Amino acid sequence: MDQPLDGPLRAPLSRRAWLRLLGTGAVSLYLRRAYGAPAVAPGDARASPIDRSLGETAPRAFSGDQPERPHRALWDKRAYLAARGGLPPVEKSVPLVVVGGGIAGLTTAYLLRRHGPVVLEQGARFGGNARGESWRGLDYAIGAAYFTAPEEGSPLRRLYGELGVDKIWRKAPGGHPVALEGRLVGDFWQGRSAPADRAQFRALARYFHRLYQEEGGLVYPEIPAYSRARRRHIDALDRISFRRHVESVAGGPLHPHLVTAFEHYCWSSFGASFSEVSAAAGLNFFAAEFGDILVTPGGNAAIAERLYARLDAALPPGHLQAGALVVDVRVAGDGVEVSYEDAAGALHRLRTRAAVLACPKFVAARLVDDLEPERLEAIRRLSYRAYLVANVLLTRKLPDSLYDLYLLGGGATDDKDIKAAAERQKATDVVFGTYAHPDARSSILTLYRPLPYDGARPALLADDAYDRYRAEFEAQLQETVLPLLDVRPEDVADLRLARWGHPLPVAATGLIADGTVDRLRRPLRDRVFFVQQDNWALPAIETATAEALHWAPRIARLLA
Ligand SMILES: Cc1cc2nc3c(=O)[nH]c(=O)nc-3n(C[C@H](O)[C@H](O)[C@H](O)COP(=O)(O)OP(=O)(O)OC[C@H]3O[C@@H](n4cnc5c(N)ncnc54)[C@H](O)[C@@H]3O)c2cc1C
Incomplete structure (x- = not known):
């Protein structure tokens, strides 16, 4: 019999929820005060995940991560604390502190709100990678954009219902269009771009569809796993790469258009190559693309914003603190001290x-000085990849027949040199940022440019980074994206860039099967809990929420 795993791991779940069991204004925000801290009052609406203060023209600067302060404090924490005169005395006692106000932290705090958590977020705004901005009343994502439809009756579906997310989501159109050799190709998986090989395209599409529906004995790799048999299944898939698995399903080498499509998908979704990503993670994400994809105005920032607003209403003043950079966490006696x-x-x-x-x-x-060696070793096994996002503000309406359009260039990728290939490709896909709230006069395109290789961060931090990447986005727009969509350059009102330093943990082969994830996510001395997407090295809102749903009841028992 398929034994459930212990505790709340039985609760759903990630990309798909439990089908079988349940049937210039902004400039002021970045003004520096002492020690370069952002000037944001705690609990202030200005700390909400969607920045609506930018007006018609935003400052020519990156939004996204603001790395200077965390780098200054945490790269050499000892020197930082020595310069600050050491840790301050304990000021007060509170029942629960949540460090980090991304989707995982906000969801955990929301589930535990009756315990009065204090949520400390280092950024000027809550939301983490799920933040947004606004132009002419249209919200758009600067990071995470969409999610998969949760199963009716699942805890995740109930959470979305409680937050009212189900009132604002819109189902994305299917069809998987791509751009190839300067032309739009509708329904890529019918093999229209490669008629001689269309059987391979169709067979793979059928496989992903059936896997997602769990037809014909196929088992969708739900992550986190909720039973021992499912965990064994995930472990087996996790030992091989996504590429190897897909090639074995196809029964041989893939058509170059397929290799390019899988590469660009993996770069965009994982910040990693088709050969690096494990089959468990790759199938978990990719098969879900053959189910319902849901989009809200502002992308996943709209979910973060709803969590933030509910917490702001429920918690005492000062419990939601933006601009609060945690520098030290230590277990002391039967409690924890957070500085x-x-x-x-x-x-x-x-x-x-x-x-x-x-x-x-x-x-x-960096925060906890005395982490166990095996956890530190597990953390060292994770790598994180960088990302750039550009939002293109248009003074015209776009058709809403498209949502996410993959750019496949000429249909071939140099998969031996991913860095060179990614630098040539630049943005891999274009999302219709206003798909969930189309407007008669204005629309927004979001260009996703992953940097799917190690060592990309210094270039993002270079003095000329903004000018360089802006020029590259502008060139790709002019040469590829605008002609494809029949948009004139004069329709572009503004281009807004977001920079992310280490937002995506690489879902590398072996991390689940060899137990690395188990070492990452187990609590420290039953007092310090770890709840974030990298618990499973799987960068999705479903991982963040599933982990919050998993750990919150256990934390509640401790606090009872
Ligand atoms: C460009 C991009 C596009 C994406 N698109 C999608 C998508 O379409 N769908 C999807 O499901 N996922 C997407 N993702 C993945 C996304 O990361 C997850 O969905 C999710 O938002 C992760 O949430 P989290 O809370 O686990 O982590 P994070 O968002 O990383 O939150 C962690 C938080 O901790 C804070 N923090 C860090 N250090 C400290 C400290 N010392 N003190 C206090 N606070 C601290 C950070 O500032 C941050 O707010 C995308 C990611 C990126 C970068």
Whole structure:
């Protein structure tokens, strides 16, 4: 019999929820005060995940990560603390502290709101990678954009219902269009771009569709796994690469258009190559593309914003703090002490019964001095990839027959040199950013440009980074994207760039099968909990929410 795993791991779930069991204005935000802290008042609406203060023309600067302050404090924490006179004395006791206000931290805090959590977010706004901006009343994502339809009756579906997300989502059109050799190709999986090989395209499409529906004995690799048999199945898939698995399903080498489509999908969704990503992670994401994809105005920032608003209403003043950079977390006796620099640059120390580290693990490793060697080793096995996003503001309507359009160039990729190939390709896909709220006069395109190789971050931090990448986005727009969509250059009102330093943990082969993820996510001394997408090295809202749903009941028992 298929044994359920212990505890809330039985709760759903990730990309697809439990089918079988349940049937210039902005400039002020970045003004620096002492120690370069962002000038944001705690609990302020200005800390909401969607920035609606930018007006008609935004400053020519990156939004997204603002890395200077965390780098200054955490690259050499000892020197930082010495310069600040050491850790401050404990100021007060609170029941629960959540470190990080992305989707995982906000969801955990929301589920545990009756315990009065304090949520500390280092950024000027909550939302993490799920943040947005607005232009002419149209919200758009600067990071995470869409999610998969949750199963009716599942906890995730109930959560979306409670937040009212189900009132604003819109189903994306299917059809998987791509751009190839300067032309739009509708329904790529029918093999229209390669008629002689269309059987291979169709067989693979049929496979992904059937896998997602779990037809014909196929088992969709739900991550996190909710039973021992499913975990064994995931482990087996996790030992081989996504590429090897797809080639074995196809029964041989893939057509170059297919290789290009899979590469660009993996770059865009995982920040990693088709050969790096494990078959478990690759199938988990890619098969879900053959189910319903849901989109809200502002992308996943709309979900973060709803969580933020509910918490803002439920928690006492000062419990939602933006611009609060946590610098140290330590277990002390039967509690935990959390030290942070507030938005005005002052240091504080809180004592709490439990802490939730909803920040990435490479940050957790810097915050907690005495992490166990096996957890540190697991964290060292994770790599994180960088990302650029450009939003193109258009003074015209776009058809809403498309949502996510993959750019396949000439239909061939140099998969031996991913860095060179990605630098040649630049943006891999264009999302219709206003798909969920079309407007008669204006629309927004979002260009996703992953950097799917190690060592990309220094270029993003270089002095000329903004000018360089803006020029590259402009060139790709003029040469490829605008002609494809029949948009004139004079229809472009503005281009807004977001930069992300390490937003995506690489879903590399073996991390689940060899137990790395188990070492990453187990609580530290039953007091410090880890809740973030990198718990499973799987960068999706479903991982973040599934982990929150999994750990919140256990934390609640501790606090009871
Ligand atoms: C460009 C891009 C596009 C994406 N598109 C999609 C998509 O369409 N669909 C999808 O499902 N997923 C997408 N993702 C993945 C996305 O990362 C996840 O869906 C999800 O938003 C991750 O949430 P999280 O809370 O786990 O992590 P994060 O968003 O990384 O949140 C962690 C938070 O911790 C904070 N933090 C870090 N250090 C500290 C500290 N020392 N003190 C206090 N706070 C700290 C950070 O500022 C951040 O807010 C995309 C990601 C990117 C970058």
